[in-house]
Structure formats: structure tokens, C-alpha cells
Amino acid sequence: xxxxxxxxxxxxxxxxxxxxxxxxxxxxxxxxxxxxxxxxxxxxxxxxxxxxxxxxxxxxxxxxxxxxxxxxxxxxxxxxxxxxxxxxxxxxxxxxxxxxxxxxxxxxxxxxxxxxxxxxxxxxxxxxxxxxxxxxxxxxxxxxxxxxxxxxxxxxxxxxxxxxxxxxxxxxxxxxxxxxxxxxxxxxxxxxxxxxxxxxxxxxxxxxxxxxxxxxxxxxxxxxxxxxxxxxxxxxxxxxxxxxxxxxxxxxxxxxxxxxxxxxxxxxxxxxxxxxxxxxxxxxxxxxxxxxxxxxxxxxxxxxxxxxxxxxxxxxxxxxxxxxxxxxxxxxxxxxxxxxxxxxxxxxxxxxxxxxxxxxxxxxxxxxxxxxxxxxxxxxxxxxxxxxxxxxxxxxxxx
Amino acid sequence: xxxxxxxxxxxxxxxxxxxxxxxxxxxxxxxxxxxxxxxxxxxxxxxxxxxxxxxxxxxxxxxxxxxxxxxxxxxxxxxxxxxxxxxxxxxxxxxxxxxxxxxxxxxxxxxxxxxxxxxxxxxxxxxxxxxxxxxxxxxxxxxxxxxxxxxxxxxxxxxxxxxxxxxxxxxxxxxxxxxxxxxxxxxxxxxxxxxxxxxxxxxxxxxxxxxxxxxxxxxxxxxxxxxxxxxxxxxxxxxxxxxxxxxxxxxxxxxxxxxxxxxxxxxxxxxxxxxxxxxxxxxxxxxxxxxxxxxxxxxxxxxxxxxxxxxxxxxxxxxxxxxxxxxxxxxxxxxxxxxxxxxxxxxxxxxxxxxxxxxxxxxxxxxxxxxxxxxxxxxxxxxxxxxxxxxxxxxxxxx
Numbered sequence: 001x002x003x004x005x006x007x008x009x010x011x012x013x014x015x016x017x018x019x020x021x022x023x024x025x026x027x028x029x030x031x032x033x034x035x036x037x038x039x040x041x042x043x044x045x046x047x048x049x050x051x052x053x054x055x056x057x058x059x060x061x062x063x064x065x066x067x068x069x070x071x072x073x074x075x076x077x078x079x080x081x082x083x084x085x086x087x088x089x090x091x092x093x094x095x096x097x098x099x100x101x102x103x104x105x106x107x108x109x110x111x112x113x114x115x116x117x118x119x120x121x122x123x124x125x126x127x128x129x130x131x132x133x134x135x136x137x138x139x140x141x142x143x144x145x146x147x148x149x150x151x152x153x154x155x156x157x158x159x160x161x162x163x164x165x166x167x168x169x170x171x172x173x174x175x176x177x178x179x180x181x182x183x184x185x186x187x188x189x190x191x192x193x194x195x196x197x198x199x200x201x202x203x204x205x206x207x208x209x210x211x212x213x214x215x216x217x218x219x220x221x222x223x224x225x226x227x228x229x230x231x232x233x234x235x236x237x238x239x240x241x242x243x244x245x246x247x248x249x250x251x252x253x254x255x256x257x258x259x260x261x262x263x264x265x266x267x268x269x270x271x272x273x274x275x276x277x278x279x280x281x282x283x284x285x286x287x288x289x290x291x292x293x294x295x296x297x298x299x300x301x302x303x304x305x306x307x308x309x310x311x312x313x314x315x316x317x318x319x320x321x322x323x324x325x326x327x328x329x330x331x332x333x334x335x336x337x338x339x340x341x342x343x344x345x346x347x348x349x350x351x352x353x354x355x356x357x358x359x360x361x362x363x364x365x366x367x368x369x370x371x372x373x374x375x376x377x378x379x380x381x382x383x384x385x386x387x388x389x390x391x392x393x394x395x396x397x398x399x
Numbered sequence: 400x401x402x403x404x405x406x407x408x409x410x411x412x413x414x415x416x417x418x419x420x421x422x423x424x425x426x427x428x429x430x431x432x433x434x435x436x437x438x439x440x441x442x443x444x445x446x447x448x449x450x451x452x453x454x455x456x457x458x459x460x461x462x463x464x465x466x467x468x469x470x471x472x473x474x475x476x477x478x479x480x481x482x483x484x485x486x487x488x489x490x491x492x493x494x495x496x497x498x499x500x501x502x503x504x505x506x507x508x509x510x511x512x513x514x515x516x517x518x519x520x521x522x523x524x525x526x527x528x529x530x531x532x533x534x535x536x537x538x539x540x541x542x543x544x545x546x547x548x549x550x551x552x553x554x555x556x557x558x559x560x561x562x563x564x565x566x567x568x569x570x571x572x573x574x575x576x577x578x579x580x581x582x583x584x585x586x587x588x589x590x591x592x593x594x595x596x597x598x599x600x601x602x603x604x605x606x607x608x609x610x611x612x613x614x615x616x617x618x619x620x621x622x623x624x625x626x627x628x629x630x631x632x633x634x635x636x637x638x639x640x641x642x643x644x645x646x647x648x649x650x651x652x653x654x655x656x657x658x659x660x661x662x663x664x665x666x667x668x669x670x671x672x673x674x675x676x677x678x679x680x681x682x683x684x685x686x687x688x689x690x691x692x693x694x695x696x697x698x699x700x701x702x703x704x705x706x707x708x709x710x711x712x713x714x715x716x717x718x719x720x721x722x723x724x725x726x727x728x729x730x731x732x733x734x735x736x737x738x739x740x741x742x743x744x745x746x747x748x749x750x751x752x753x754x755x756x757x758x759x760x761x762x763x764x765x766x767x768x769x770x771x772x773x774x775x776x777x778x779x780x781x782x783x784x785x786x787x788x789x790x791x792x793x794x795x796x797x798x
């Protein structure tokens with residue numbers, strides 16, 4: 001997407017430095033900082049500390065993490081240098097049959113190291129299913145190769161492929177979702193369509209277009225008059241900081257509101273449609289998303305406002321049936337609630353303490369919206385109702 | 400209530416300086432600042448800028464505002480000094496019959512001034528019904544007297560009487576509401592009762608005990624094990640700043656959570672009861688309260704968690720039947736959302752800007768929870784269901 005006229009993505013592989021680069025989103029909207037992720041630890045740090053966030057972007061970052069694991073491996077020379085003379089399992093392609101017992105042990109050690117590092121990456125955040133999905137997909141490729149350079153090349157290609165697929169998925173989500181907005185616009189005789197969104201499921205959370213925002217960008221680009229209510233999304237204010245920034249940079253009319261305001265707006269007919277993203281959705285249509293999404297879904301339901309969830313199919317967890325019971329909800333540090341980050345009157349990015357120093361805080365990062373409150377899903381393959389039957393009919397390979 | 404062992408109220412009449420004093424609540428929890436309200440403008444400022452907030456406290460402050468109007472009047476000598484020789488209507492008791500046309504005109508001018516000032520005070524904030532109630536009650540007394548000193552004395556007495564009545568009402572709310580908590584505690588075999596509250600309906604919002612917090616203080620003082628989930632309550636964070644401070648000073652276990660979290664906690668059985676205050680409640684039981692209350696009521700309803708509203712009868716608006724349609728909802732300045740106040744690492748109280756400088760914000764301060772979502776009301780006369788019939792049977796004088 002464009003940032004001050006320049007094409008930008010929240011993650012990319014820099015072919016000159018041969019490193020993964022990301023926007024450090026903690027500094028937005030006040031500073032645009034690019035961070036370099038050179039090691040697995042850098043990747044884990046970027047995910048845990050939320051340089052990157054948003055299910056699809058976490059998946060993409062995790063995918064590049066497998067590449068970094070291979071780079072780490074080379075540098076640590078765990079497999080390579082110890083057995084240079086023996087041209088060990090990692091550095092040269094040897095058919096399994098030709099491997100000596102020692103070589104076989106080395107290959108196993110190398111693969112084990114990779115699996116172990118992948119597990120560490122997958123553990124960085126528990127809720128988003130895309131992280132495990134992205135890491136596993138690249139790991140599978142890695143395990144297919146034995147020669148280090150080929151392995152490295154294949155892993156990088158696969159990670160880049162994931163990024164491109166996610167971008168294309170989001171483009172398609174935009175196509176399908178735009179029809180919903182178009183319909184409302186037509187019914188309103190071209191008056192502005194008021195869309196409410198929670199958190200940031202924008203291009204900053206994916207790669208391009210976003211998930212929840214993709215229909216908005218598509219509608220805007222096609223000249224449909226839209227206005228977006230942006231939930232500030234406490235505690236980390238991803239709505240106020242990131243969604244507002246994204247939409248503003250693209251020229252889309254938007255208004256920041258507190259997370260408390262949506263119900264009132266819906267009661268008074270000021271919201272035509274709610275579109276949010278998701279970090280993990282069960283095959284039955286229960287939606288884990290940023291804490292507070294469930295409250296907006298309840299309000300939408302109470303006021304007959306359509307409530308849509310936009311997601312690429314990588315965000316479905318095909319193994320789960322009961323979201324409230326089965327999706328692990330991450331509990332993050334209390335200081336994310338107690339301290340609020342912004343710029344002071346000198347333009348310095350600082351944090352201020354809001355509650356009394358002695359008061360505790362609890363920081364559940366996600367909640368689960370039961371499928372009964374979801375009007376439908378906007379996916380890369382089209383729109384479907386929030387039921388197992390409808391979801392599976394769109395993705396029959398997961399029957 | 401106690402603050403560091405010292406008795407304190409959020410408003411009092413200082414008999415030495417003969418002025419109204421209030422805690423400037425904007426500085427809490429980090430600084431305890433007392434402000435002196437000498438004029439009507441001071442009172443309006445304190446209400447508008449939220450030195451004082453909370454329906455009962457706004458009512459009490461407005462009541463003292465009538466006293467200040469009389470003081471202003473004297474100082475401006477609008478009635479007094481211009482007509483000293485004539486011992487005008489304000490300065491001496493003259494029977495209406497004995498008034499000359501000129502005297503009658505002066506008395507009318509004086510009363511008109513008072514009424515006009517009272518209207519200014521009532522206009523300071525539109526949603527809380529207590530403000531008009533408190534001002535009108537004292538104004539009625541003022542209009543009964545003609546001699547200035549007697550008028551002044553009667554007005555002060557009436558304002559102080561309102562304060563004492565509110566304190567007693569809150570004590571009774573605590574008595575009645577405590578039974579609800581006691582019942583839950585018994586059912587849980589003495590395990591901690593988890594209470595969720597939104598905003599600050601504590602002693603800082605009233606005079607003593609609070610409304611929503613009164614049952615908590617009573618239960619705690621009686622040795623019932625309770626724990627309070629404190630919604631931070633954006634945009635002004637009255638929960639994180641004021642409720643957490645109050646409860647902490649009293650020694651009550653509490654945890655600050657984002658406004659987004661309540662639904663998740665209720666889904667997982669972590670909330671036994673919700674108790675909130677209200678700024679205005681219709682005779683049919685529709686509840687205007689801090690923005691976001693409606694969302695918590697929806698979540699409580701969806702999870703069969705009892706949802707109670709605690710209020711003195713002065714908060715009922717007996718003239719209204721449809722809360723969503725008829726209660727005016729104040730829209731406050733956008734900077735209350737855009738800037739967040741707290742202390743920096745040097746302990747300085749400062750504000751930081753969170754969203755992009757260019758992004759708009761909308762700040763609806765209240766919402767209305769329909770009576771169908773309210774389990775019951777806790778009033779000074781007891782507990783009743785949220786229906787006109789049940790409310791009127793408790794307050795038959797408003798039939």
C-alpha cells in the first residue's frame with residue numbers, strides 16, 4: 001500500500017542485506033521505524049513485543065523465522081563446521097541409503113534443531129493459528145531438502161510465496177466484501193456507508209489490503225462514499241494508532257471512537273455494517289479476535305446490524321469445533337493496560353501511568369464471538385454464513 | 400470516607416472561608432488537589448471540566464451553585480448596593496402588599512437573576528438529571544425568602560441538607576445491595592464474590608459510600624470476601640483512576656481491566672454480578688450511564704450474570720418513559736479521546752496524543768441500557784425489578 005506516495009508493506013525480504021525487514025508498529029502512528037530481523041530470537045522478539053501483529057502478518061513473520069533458523073544454524077555451525085571434512089547432512093545432498101550411521105545422526109540433529117526452533121517461534125504467541133500454519137508450511141519444505149543452500153533457497157521461496165498468497169487472498173477478500181458495501185450504498189441512495197471496525201485488521205496486519213479493511217479500500221477505490229468508525233481498541237490502541245493511520249494515509253474518512261461507543265452508535269442507526277478480522281476461527285464459525293469483539297457482536301445482534309468477519313482461509317483452525325472452550329486466550333502483561341503510549345507536547349514518544357501505582361491489572365488479549373452472533377465470513381473464495389456446513393461448502397477440502 | 404486515615408468527602412462547605420470546596424478529581428489518582436468554588440462560574444467550570452462528576456455529586460455541586468449565585472449577586476450589588484437607601488427587595492423582608500411598583504420590580508429582577516443563573520448551572524451538563532433536581536430544589540427555597548441574609552442561610556441549609564440526604568441514601572443503598580453480595584457469597588461457600596463495575600459510581604461520585612460501590616463497601620466492612628473488576632472506562636478513565644483509587648484506599652481487592660474485557664470474563668464465569676451507577680433513569684427503567692454500560696449489560700444478559708443499577712431516587716427522571724429516544728446524550732470534546740492523561744517516569748502529570756494528529760474523534764459520553772437488560776435497581780428504599788410497575792410500587796408518590 002502507499003505511505004506518503006511510496007509503496008510499502010509491513011514485511012519484506014531485503015535482497016541486498018539478505019534479511020527480513022518489518023515496520024516496527026509499536027512506534028506508529030507517530031514514527032515510521034523499520035526493524036531488521038536477523039535471527040530467530042529477533043523474530044520471536046518482534047512477534048512477542050508486537051513489532052508485528054495481526055494473524056496473517058504473524059504467520060508471514062513466522063514463515064521467515066524458519067529462514068532465520070537456517071541462517072542461525074549456519075552461523076552457529078552446529079551442523080556445518082563441526083563436520084566440515086565429513087560433508088555432513090546439512091551441507092551436501094546425500095541419499096538416505098548412502099548415509100553412514102554418523103551422517104544419519106548429524107542429519108537428524110540438524111532437523112531436530114530446526115523443529116525445535118520452529119516450536120520456539122510457534123510458542124511466541126498462542127492465539128493466532130496462522131503462526132503455526134506459516135511455520136509448519138515452511139518447515140515441511142525445509143525437511144524435504146538435505147543440501148543446505150537448496151534448503152535455504154526453498155525455505156525463502158516458500159516464505160515469500162506465503163506472503164504473496166496472503167496479499168492475493170486479501171485482494172480477493174476486498175473484491176467479495178465490496179459487494180456488501182455496494183449493496184448498502186445503493187439502498188442508502190449513495191449516502192455514506194458507515195462501517196465499524198475493531199482493532200487493526202488492515203494492511204499492517206496482513207501484507208496488502210488487510211482483511212477487515214480490504215472491502216473498505218476496494219469500495220473507496222471504486223468511488224463508493226464510506227466512513228469508518230475506528231474503535232480505539234484498548235489496551236494497545238491498534239485502532240486509534242494503526243487503523244486510523246492506514247485509513248488516513250489512503251484518504252478514507254474515519255472517526256476514532258472509544259471501545260465503549262459502538263453500542264450507542266448502533267442503537268441510533270449510525271452503523272450500517274461491522275467488519276472485523278480474526279486471529280483464529282473454528283470450523284463451526286466461532287471467532288477469536290481482539291478482546292472486545294464479542295461485545296460489538298452482541299450490540300450488532302441487538303440492533304440488527306450485519307456483523308461480518310473477514311479472513312483468509314489460513315485463519316481457520318479446522319481442528320476446532322468449540323471456540324469458547326478450545327481456543328487458548330493469551331494473557332499479556334498488565335503494564336500494557338497501566339501505561340499508555342503517545343507523544344507529549346514536544347513530540348517525544350513516551351508512556352504515562354494511568355491507574356494508581358498499586359492497582360493490579362489483567363490483560364486478556366482476545367475473546368471469542370460465538371458463531372450465532374456472526375452474520376457471515378468474507379473469505380478469498382467468497383462470502384458464507386457462520387455455520388460449519390456453509391464454511392465447509394466453501395472449503396470442501398476440509399470436510 | 401477515609402483517605403490515608405483522614406475523613407474526606409468530595410464536596411463540603413468550608414465554614415471558615417465560607418466557600419464550597421471540592422476535590423479536583425481530574426488530578427486523581429496521582430494528586431489530591433482541593434479546589435475552592437467561589438462563584439457560579441467556578442461551579443459551572445467545575446462541572447463542565449469535571450473537577451466533579453457523577454450524578455449525585457453534580458446535583459450537590461449544583462445545589463451549592465445556587466448559594467454561590469446569591470453570593471455573586473451580593474458582590475455584584477445588582478440588587479443590593481444600587482438601592483441601599485430604599486432597603487430593596489433582597490435586603491429586607493417586605494410583604495408583597497407593601498412593595499411599591501419599583502420595589503416589586505427590584506424583587507422580580509433579583510429573582511430573575513437567580514433563575515437565570517440557575518439555568519446556566521443546569522445547562523452545564525445535559526445528561527445527569529440530579530443537576531436540575533438539586534438546583535431546582537434549592538432555587539425553590541431561595542424564592543420563598545425575601546430578606547437576603549435569610550435567603551442565603553436557607554439556601555446553604557438546603558444545599559447541605561441535600562448532601563446529607565445523598566449520603567444517607569447511599570448508606571441505605573449499601574445496606575440493601577449488600578444482601579445480593581451476601582447471597583452470592585453464601586452460594587459460593589465463602590469464595591470471593593467477583594463484582595464488575597463500570598466508570599466511577601463511588602463515593603467520589605456521590606458524597607459517601609457511592610451508589611454502585613456502596614454494596615461493595617458494606618459487604619467488605621462486614622467481612623465478605625469480594626474482588627472487583629474495574630473497567631478502566633475510556634475516555635476519561637474514571638474506573639482506572641477513581642474507582643481503583645477509592646477501592647485501594649479502602650483496602651478492597653480489585654483488578655483494572657479494559658472496557659473490552661468484561662464479555663470474555665463473563666463467558667468464563669469470572670463475574671458473579673455487575674453493579675453500575677446511572678446518570679438518569681426513566682420511570683420505565685431505561686438507564687443512562689457512562690458510555691459502554693449498554694455493552695456490559697448485553698454481555699451480562701448473554702451469560703445470565705445479574706446486572707444491577709444502584710441509584711438514589713433523585714436519579715430517576717419521573718417524566719420520561721423511553722430512555723433511548725428521550726434522554727439527551729452529551730457529546731464532549733474529541734481531545735478527551737485523543738489525549739490520555741497520566742504520570743510520566745518523573746511523576747509529572749501530562750497528556751499524550753495517541754491517534755494520528757489528523758484523525759477525528761467522536762466522544763459520546765453516555766449510552767442508554769434498555770430496562771429489558773437490567774436485572775434490578777438498588778435504591779435507598781430497597782431493591783426492585785426494572786419495570787415501571789415495580790419502580791412505582793417502591794416510589795408510589797410518583798404514580
